[in-house]
Amino acid sequence: MKKALISGISGQDGSYLAELLISKGYEVHGIVRRASVSNTRRIDHLLHPGEMRGEFLQLHFGDVTDSSRLAALIDQIEPNEVYNLAAQSHVQISFHEPVHTSEVVALGALKMLEAVRNAGAGHTRFYQATTSEVYGNVNISPQDEKTPFHPDNPYACGKVFAFHQVRLYREAYGLHASNGILFNHESPRRGHNFVTRKITRGLARIVAGRQDKLLLGNLDARRDWGHAKDYVEAMWMMLQQASGGDYVIATGKSHSVRDFLDTSFGLLGLDWSDHVDIDPKLLRPIDVNEFIGDFSKARQAFGWEPKISLQDLAREMVMTDLLHEDVDPAQFDL
Numbered sequence: 001m002k003k004a005l006i007s008g009i010s011g012q013d014g015s016y017l018a019e020l021l022i023s024k025g026y027e028v029h030g031i032v033r034r035a036s037v038s039n040t041r042r043i044d045h046l047l048h049p050g051e052m053r054g055e056f057l058q059l060h061f062g063d064v065t066d067s068s069r070l071a072a073l074i075d076q077i078e079p080n081e082v083y084n085l086a087a088q089s090h091v092q093i094s095f096h097e098p099v100h101t102s103e104v105v106a107l108g109a110l111k112m113l114e115a116v117r118n119a120g121a122g123h124t125r126f127y128q129a130t131t132s133e134v135y136g137n138v139n140i141s142p143q144d145e146k147t148p149f150h151p152d153n154p155y156a157c158g159k160v161f162a163f164h165q166v167r168l169y170r171e172a173y174g175l176h177a178s179n180g181i182l183f184n185h186e187s188p189r190r191g192h193n194f195v196t197r198k199i200t201r202g203l204a205r206i207v208a209g210r211q212d213k214l215l216l217g218n219l220d221a222r223r224d225w226g227h228a229k230d231y232v233e234a235m236w237m238m239l240q241q242a243s244g245g246d247y248v249i250a251t252g253k254s255h256s257v258r259d260f261l262d263t264s265f266g267l268l269g270l271d272w273s274d275h276v277d278i279d280p281k282l283l284r285p286i287d288v289n290e291f292i293g294d295f296s297k298a299r300q301a302f303g304w305e306p307k308i309s310l311q312d313l314a315r316e317m318v319m320t321d322l323l324h325e326d327v328d329p330a331q332f333d334l
């Protein structure tokens with residue numbers, strides 16, 4: 001039975017990846033941070049009630065800033081595949097917490113790589129969660145693996161550092177290590193303070209009468225939005241290749257925040273402009289105007305392509321958030 005270790009398993013992608021690997025017969029291990037209240041909500045269905053383990057999933061307390069703990073876990077588990085998904089992943093918060101963000105995003109990735117290398121784990125394959133944010137406002141469209149990096153926030157700077165460490169470990173030490181350069185991907189499990197989820201959750205709360213207004217920042221930004229479920233499949237596919245590499249994972253289509261408002265409010269027959277106000281505090285010191293990715297390399301190398309459309313993604317998110325707010329989605333023509 002293959003063994004995988006996932007950092008960031010309690011996050012959006014970690015939860016979908018754990019489900020995918022378990023469905024493929026893996027024994028999955030995950031690193032979780034100790035928190036005063038449980039942070040395993042997204043993976044509780046994979047665990048025995050009240051325990052840190054399930055039939056195919058075992059959780060271990062740890063933190064990617066703690067080298068000694070990472071080394072001990074790699075030694076103990078001897079994973080065939082390591083997926084480094086841990087991050088302070090919020091771009092705006094990275095402007096407020098640049099040092100912490102860098103410690104997790106940049107040094108955390110390096111510490112994971114060192115733990116794998118020092119274990120002499122020649123059989124261990126490594127996945128790094130790189131991001132379209134590495135391109136920033138590069139003004140070349142669409143972005144692919146050859147597009148120069150121009151990181152425009154502390155989070156993206158940390159991810160560029162980690163990208164090059166992964167490339168270096170591949171070239172210098174022969175590690176099977178890959179960078180998935182993933183463009184934005186969303187789901188009903190997306191954190192509440194990312195824009196798509198903030199919109200679908202806000203919409204559901206407005207319909208339920210629990211919220212009056214939805215406060216947003218830059219509505220003109222354009223993103224290439226896919227579904228997290230499709231994207232974790234690409235992570236796994238990268239590690240099944242004969243050697244490591246760097247791959248863009250995207251849909252090739254870009255939409256503005258305004259478009260996402262049109263789509264999600266439109267599903268319930270509402271006009272978002274009656275409910276949305278702009279809050280200047282939500283504007284960033286620099287924002288990236290547009291991301292749009294070219295995923296041809298991944299399609300050619302291992303046949304990956306996105307399956308779920310933005311319309312279906314928005315519908316799933318709106319339906320799930322309506323249910324969370326005890327509103328019956330059946331009353332709408334979804």
Ligand code: NAP
Pocket residue numbers: 007008009010011012013014031032033035039062063064065084085086087088089090104108129130131132181182183184185186191
């Ligand atoms: P997410 O929902 O914010 O999850 C982040 C995960 O990292 C959580 O499990 C979090 O644990 C964990 N974490 C944070 N700091 C840690 C630390 N010091 N040690 C160990 N774990 C730590 O992010 P996501 O959307 O799933 O994204 C997964 C990865 O892909 C991230 O690296 C992100 O930067 C990258 N990425 C995401 C996207 C996207 O659009 N979603 C696109 C490109 C790249 P807690 O639950 O305890 O907070």
Ligand code: GDD
Pocket residue numbers: 089090091092131132133182183184185193194195196198215216217218219221222223257282284287288291
């Ligand atoms: N979060 C947020 N909240 N964003 C808003 C808001 C708001 O109220 N109003 C407008 N936006 C705009 C942001 O300024 C940005 O241009 C866009 O919506 C998307 O913001 P987020 O959903 O926070 O995502 P992101 O693009 O900054 O970062 C996400 O995608 C990256 C991949 O490109 C994160 O998941 C990163 O971790 C990931 O690397």
